[in-house]
């Protein structure tokens with residue numbers, strides 16, 4: 005072990021418990037690491053040093069006083085800038101929200117604060133979570149710690165990069181079409197997109213309400229499970245929040261995969277996959293088999309419609325969700341606008357970036373009178389078919405295994421001018437969002453060039469514990485976590 | 492063809508604010524008249540990240556209304572977003588119900604000159620109100636202010652079929668609907684404060700036709716009078732257009748109160764495309780059998796049924812029954828008083844006369860009345876017995892109204908009791924007749940009109956407290972009648 009920041013969250017929690025280190029020391033280490041590497045990685049939009057240190061001191065004081073502590077009390081983490089933080093500027097990486105200081109905390113932020121985790125700062129992302137490379141951030145792109153000329157993926161790329169670069173021990177992201185899993189795969193980290201409704205969306209800036217789901221990103225499966233358990237709570241402030249028990253994902257985490265049936269969907273291993281990714285996945289599947297799982301060839305026949313369905317529905321909802329950014333009440337307002345219409349068009353014209361505008365236009369069109377039936381309504385019907393595909397397959401298997409991303413991290417700028425090829429980055433991850441299922445990405449290897457590759461596990465609704473158990477069985481064989489990014 | 496050859500066709504869309512303490516999707520107060528933006532929170536301000544949480548009371552009220560109007564209450568209905576940009580619409584969309592409202596197909600019976608008429612209610616749906624833009628003089632030049640106190644106040648929209656055939660029917664329907672809502676306790680019926688308001692869809696067609704003409708929507712009619720005037724003006728306008736060979740355009744029009752005309756607000760061409768779609772932040776709205784049953788069981792007797800009962804049970808004329816049943820507290824109070832007063836018509840006269848006057852003059856709500864039904868019964872019995880005159884009883888009632896003191900105490904204190912002692916009255920009568928011997932002669936000679944003079948003199952001498960019956964009786968006896 006070289007330094008404090010190389011520890012996993014659970015390892016640090018153990019050292020905090022044994023008083024070997026204090027939360028203030030861990031938080032300072034995290035802040036130092038940020039000062040050292042973030043000028044290269046550029047994961048942070050804002051670092052909240054005073055806030056983080058204050059929370060760390062409070063955690064240490066509680067420990068000193070023998071007060072009750074959470075499992076991760078005192079472990080510093082970062083937040084994607086999509087989560088509202090009371091008193092700390094939150095922009096969703098958009099110019100339109102520049103200067104916006106929320107008057108309240110997102111439910112998950114409140115839960116982390118209550119659990120005593122110092123919140124180190126706000127992490128970069130694609131503007132309003134629209135993108136797969138962090139390049140649509142209004143501020144700057146984040147770099148992949150494994151190769152600074154490459155993207156960490158998106159839209160939770162800032163969170164993934166900060167975790168991979170050892171700037172924070174863990175982070176929260178959101179996943180609308182793969183935005184936690186895809187960057188996790190591209191940065192050798194673990195990312196869990198929980199079942200829709202498992203984690204509250206209250207105070208999470210909405211992109212596509214029926215698909216968005218906050219989730220944990222960490223370096224190990226155990227850390228991911230521990231962080232997940234802190235935020236998986238029923239929330240009366242979110243009407244789509246499920247009233248189910250908080251899962252225990254740590255007990256049984258080491259139980260292995262013996263006897264489990266794992267579905268391998270034909271449609272996910274079709275053309276378009278990078279050969280190195282394909283090869284590594286094949287090898288990983290064989291390993292799972294050796295560990296005692298049974299692989300089952302399954303079919304999800306409507307997969308080919310998922311991408312179009314996703315972009316219609318997500319954009320439709322986004323076009324409506326983003327209407328509130330009009331310059332009237334908060335954020336930026338166009339300065340020279342005369343009259344109401346000009347105020348709207350100039351504020352939004354100046355405030356939103358190209359990708360956001362593209363999706364607002366797509367969504368507005370899909371919802372328009374005369375096109376609604378052909379686009380939005382039809383997409384809803386296909387969504388039902390996609391959901392049914394999964395329901396059928398889960399009658400035969402316990403989980404589904406696939407690649408997370410068709411390609412490893414690509415060069416910054418490589419796809420910026422080709423939105424359609426960028427959209428293809430989510431082709432394996434977004435069916436899970438359409439179906440509302442839990443999905444997880446776990447590191448499964450590296451390319452020749454040393455770029456991380458991720459394996460995706462999909463599960464039945466509320467079956468996150470099983471996905472974590474499978475991921476852990478695989479992780480135990482490799483310890484990819486010990487391989488640090490060369491930043 | 493003259494106006495009389497055309498048939499007007501009207502459908503009403505009524506917006507009623509539900510009488511909940513808090514807003515439809517957050518906990519903010521719905522109280523009227525607070526400082527601008529006082530009753531707001533991140534949710535109703537449309538802050539980033541906020542989510543709506545449905546106020547269950549709103550559902551109860553809608554179910555209650557649906558049942559009272561004989562609607563089918565849907566066990567599953569759906570929330571939708573209606574998207575448009577406006578400064579007083581914080582989220583850039585309104586959460587409303589669109590193609591799957593909570594209640595459908597009910598009816599409301601109204602009175603028309605030609606008898607009862609059943610008006611079909613097509614749908615009842617729920618939605619949130621928007622805020623208010625203020626373009627007033629106190630703002631600096633060119634500035635507009637936004638008050639979001641109303642944003643998120645729960646509204647129920649009740650849409651009728653185009654079953655109404657003239658302005659009077661429309662007014663009758665609106666009044667009957669208001670009475671029902673107020674009875675149910677779901678709305679305060681206050682048109683002035685906008686908590687009960689109405690849009691009218693008006694068209695005309697040649698009499699005998701079965702095809703409706705092109706309709707215009709008249710927006711925001713906030714009084715019964717404006718509704719009548721606007722419909723009558725608009726129907727005549729449309730007939731004029733057709734008569735002069737023109738075509739009625741589908742458009743939204745406003746009633747100009749000052750000029751007494753409707754004028755175009757927007758045409759179909761610049762109508763909004765609201766891009767409705769199901770609200771993803773709210774699950775479908777489920778109404779359980781248990782909720783429906785409990786609301787059905789607690790439905791009050793509605794105004795129309797109550798009116799019929801008042802006519803039968805108390806033998807009241809239709810006019811009295813209608814006024815007494817127009818508001819539930821008044822009807823309830825009448826019934827409470829009727830237990831203590833044998834003659835319901837006499838009681839009704841007091842209600843329609845003196846009590847209404849006091850309520851209006853003092854601005855006191857019935858709920859704040861200080862006297863009890865038993866006390867009113869006591870007062871009326873006192874009048875019946877002749878202990879006080881009807882005029883004096885009015886003063887007593889006024890005092891009871893203001894202080895809640897017992898009528899007997901007031902009568903005693905003010906010395907209002909009538910003198911019914913035969914000896915006492917007789918002495919005065921004798922005295923007056925003796926003092927006016929000349930007039931007595933005239934009377935006996937046949938000038939009967941002098942009689943009133945004697946009564947006046949006796950009453951004057953007795954400071955108005957002589958029992959009128961006794962005074963008459965004795966006068967007539969002494970005058971030899």
Ligand SMILES: [Zn+2]
Pocket residue numbers: 514517518519530531532533534535536643
């Ligand atoms: Zn509110």
